Amino acid sequence: MSATTLCDIVCHLGEGPTWDTATNTVYWFDILERRLLEKAWPDGETVVHDLPFMASALFRIDAQRQLVWSETGFHLRDRATGKLVLHTPVEADNPVTRSNDARAHPSGSIWAGTMGKKAEKxxxxxxxFRTGEVRRLFPDISIPNSICFSPDGATGYFADTAKNILFRVACDPDTGLPTNEPEVLLDHRGRKGGIDGSVCDADGVIWNARWGSSCVDAYAPDGTHLRSIPVPATQASCPVFVGPDLSRLAVTTACEGMDEATRHADPGAGMLYLLDVEVKGRAEPDVLA
Known part of the structure; x- marks a missing residue:
């Protein structure tokens, strides 16, 4: 199994990749360096947008507008100009935290996580979040990750990477709100690497980037491990379905926390990769802002 480099710009903490099906464009973030990157499929030049804050996820509202999840909340972004306007503040008065993993539910709502800037416990x-309304679902999270949803919207998944446990929870398909308490789907404690970002494909398979282990793992809806796909960087952070038919899988990576020697031993850290695997991907839904 091999991988090709989609973008060789090194991200300190590459995260939050998403695919815009209307424009065949992949977007992703360098959270710590406050950058949004975009690249037209397959050979477009990568455009780097400097941001005034840390941000980690982007959603499509319509052809003109996007929604950016940041350390101060949700911001409207004009796709043509890049102009940002605060839409809904979330933890905007808390200097300790920043945004992290987030994903749109099939209903158009969003689950969005925050964490300490120093990973405080x-x-x-x-x-x-939906149409300006915010509700706190799960408090006391150290490193929120792996947020994704089953194709029918009836199941939500999330992890606290600090615990290294992947949870699942029943959801209302019409709203994306939980209808029950979370239960453990996968207990990864004691195993190599941390459960990081995930996406769920058209068959309900969960594709998870395993931080610190140079791979993306595939899990069946019951938690059975199906396969591992090698990634040419140690710190894989989040996968995304890409391509006009969403049949390819790309993954962001990071060089966060690496000293000079470690960085030299991991020269591909921080780049965006296209993995040599075919998948039955799903488009991200437009969100209701």
């Missing part, structure tokens, strides 16, 4: 939470 239990400093973050996971929120539900």
């Amino acid at each position: 239990h400093a973050g939470a996971i929120y539900w």
Whole structure:
């Protein structure tokens, strides 16, 4: 199994990749360096947008507008000009936290996580957002990750990477709100690497980037491990379905926390990769802002 480099710009903390099906464009973030990157498929030049804050996820509202999840909340972004306007503040008065993993539910709502800027224990939470309304779903989260949803919207997944446990929870398909308490789907404690970002494909398979282990893992809806796909960088952070038919899988990586020697031993750290695997991907839904 091999991988090709989609973008060789090194991200300190590459995260939050998403695919815009209307424009065949992949977007992703360098959270710590406050940058949004975009690249037209397959050979477009990568455009780097400097941001005034840390941000980690982007959603499509319509052809003109996007929604950016940041350390101060949700911001409207004009796709043509890049202009940002605060839409809904979330933890905007908390200097300790920043945004992290987030994903749109099939209903158009969003689950969005916060965490401490120094990964402070239990400093973050996971929120539900739709049309300007915010509800806190899961408090006391240290590193929110792996937020994704089953194709029918009836199941949500999330992890606290500090615990290294992947949870699942029943959801209302019409709203994306939980209807029950979370239960453990996968207990990864004691195993190599941390459960990081995930996406769920058209068959319900969960594709998870395993931080610190140079791979993306595939899990069946019951938690059975199906396969591992090698990644040419140690710190894989989040996968995304890409391509006009969403049949390819790309993954962001990071060089966060690496000293000079470690960085030299991991020269591909921080780049965006296209993995040599075919998948049955799903488009991200437009969100209701």
